Amino acid sequence: MTQPVPFVEVYRCGTTVVIGGTVEATILAIQITENAAVQYLCSWWTEEGRTETWVMAVELTGVDKKAKPARIGFRN
Numbered sequence: 001m002t003q004p005v006p007f008v009e010v011y012r013c014g015t016t017v018v019i020g021g022t023v024e025a026t027i028l029a030i031q032i033t034e035n036a037a038v039q040y041l042c043s044w045w046t047e048e049g050r051t052e053t054w055v056m057a058v059e060l061t062g063v064d065k066k067a068k069p070a071r072i073g074f075r076n
Helices: none
Strands: 006-009 015-017 022-030 038-046 049-056 062-064 070-073
Touching: 006 022, 006 038, 015 038
Parallel strands: none
Antiparallel strands: 006 070, 015 022, 015 062, 022 038, 038 049
16 A cells, blocks of 8 residues: 655646646646646647647646745645
8 A cells, every 4th residue: 555645746727837848838727646646737839729638747847937836735
């Protein structure tokens, strides 16, 4: 059995992030999944139009320097 995570850090909706080193996107929603894994619904514009996709926090290669993560705690 895995140990419970006391808290996770997440960036707020509206934060500008970089995905995979090349795509600049905006966080639209946050999802905390099993084992406290964090996913973000991100959106960006391309020549073809608007794109949205869920990305894992580890896929973010950059975050707006002004953005500070918020801590979300858990209780048993």
